[in-house]
Amino acid sequence: MAxxxxxxxxxxxxxxxxxARQTPAPPEQAGERVGIARLAALSPxxxxxxxxxxxxxxxxxxxxxCDSERVPFPWTINPYRGCEFGCLYCYARYTHEYMELDxxxxxxxxxVKQNAGKLAARELRSIAARGExxxxxxxxxxxxxxxxxxxxxxxxxxxxxRYDGLSVSITTKSNRVTRDLDLLQRIASRSxxxxxxxxxxPRPRLARxxxxxxxxxxxxxxxxxxxxxxxxxxxxxAMPVLPGITDREEDLERLVFLAREAGAQxxxxxxxxxxxxxxxxxxxxxxxxxxxxxxxxxxxxxxAGYAPEAYRREIGERIGNLRRKYGLAARPVPxxxxxxxxxxxxxxxxxxxxxxxxKS
Numbered sequence: 001m002a003x004x005x006x007x008x009x010x011x012x013x014x015x016x017x018x019x020a021r022q023t024p025a026p027p028e029q030a031g032e033r034v035g036i037a038r039l040a041a042l043s044p045x046x047x048x049x050x051x052x053x054x055x056x057x058x059x060x061x062x063x064x065x066c067d068s069e070r071v072p073f074p075w076t077i078n079p080y081r082g083c084e085f086g087c088l089y090c091y092a093r094y095t096h097e098y099m100e101l102d103x104x105x106x107x108x109x110x111x112v113k114q115n116a117g118k119l120a121a122r123e124l125r126s127i128a129a130r131g132e133x134x135x136x137x138x139x140x141x142x143x144x145x146x147x148x149x150x151x152x153x154x155x156x157x158x159x160x161x162r163y164d165g166l167s168v169s170i171t172t173k174s175n176r177v178t179r180d181l182d183l184l185q186r187i188a189s190r191s192x193x194x195x196x197x198x199x200x201x202p203r204p205r206l207a208r209x210x211x212x213x214x215x216x217x218x219x220x221x222x223x224x225x226x227x228x229x230x231x232x233x234x235x236x237x238a239m240p241v242l243p244g245i246t247d248r249e250e251d252l253e254r255l256v257f258l259a260r261e262a263g264a265q266x267x268x269x270x271x272x273x274x275x276x277x278x279x280x281x282x283x284x285x286x287x288x289x290x291x292x293x294x295x296x297x298x299x300x301x302x303x304a305g306y307a308p309e310a311y312r313r314e315i316g317e318r319i320g321n322l323r324r325k326y327g328l329a330a331r332p333v334p335x336x337x338x339x340x341x342x343x344x345x346x347x348x349x350x351x352x353x354x355x356x357x358x359k360s
Contacts, residue, residue, distance in 0.1 A: 053283035103277030235266035
């Protein structure tokens with residue numbers, strides 16, 4: 001029986017639209033922009049709803065090489081640029097700056113990559129032959145509300161289901177991932193596949209404040225359960241842990257307990273990584289909603305994107321103890337893809353591991 005949409009799942013968030021971008025800019029107005037900035041400037045408006053605008057981006061590739069030393073995988077796929085969930089702390093806001101847009105537009109202007117299926121069909125063959133890992137959803141959520149309109153993620157998964165020997169991970173905050181359970185099962189039967197549900201707090205009101213349009217935490221835990229019952233390897237990422245907000249010992253233990261109860265195989269966590277483009281959004285929010293914490297955040301994040309090492313070590317030890325208590329692994333351990341050498345253990349949740357890049 002088909003599941004009816006839940007009207008309150010993605011509440012409308014007010015958006016001040018840039019009316020100058022309602023239609024694609026003529027070539028002469030694109031000025032001297034190059035690369036992804038020029039493509040973005042010329043992208044036609046597809047539609048506007050839920051306080052966001054959707055633009056059709058003529059992508060040059062769908063699988064992007066990741067050269068960052070902070071991440072252990074060589075390839076990423078981000079079906080969209082921008083993310084409607086509007087998480088205030090999101091490090092990936094910087095990727096809009098490559099298109100000469102402010103990071104504050106990250107949840108307001110969503111770019112939908114065109115011809116994703118054809119591009120994936122062209123680019124996956126050589127990667128499958130080498131068994132190299134592809135991480136989906138490193139700089140934008142592949143199951144944000146736009147996926148219900150445009151289906152770019154499903155297009156890509158349909159192509160992946162035709163290959164043997166891929167190594168794929170999907171990271172999302174959305175229970176919409178269960179829509180594609182049939183495809184995920186087909187991929188998992190031929191390749192290594194893991195799914196990570198990001199859940200930062202068990203408290204629904206706090207989650208709504210921090211992640212305005214993301215599904216409630218309980219819906220995400222139910223998605224973990226559905227994936228595991230469907231035979232898909234799945235776990236929980238508590239990323240980021242927000243100092244003084246989501247780091248209470250009882251809340252972290254509740255997260256780990258609920259992950260275990262949902263059937264999660266692993267639980268990973270990292271402390272907030274705050275890039276300059278994200279600071280501009282997050283710190284004013286903090287001063288308004290959590291004024292007692294504002295001074296600490298300004299001190300910790302004024303000159304670096306990371307919290308002090310001692311605090312990160314403390315959270316790491318706390319999470320490690322909870323994992324041992326509830327019998328969860330620290331990270332996915334990929335199975336060897338068919339026809340490929342044994343896989344290395346991958347840490348797929350490094351702070352700031354985006355590789356959003358300048359590519360389309």
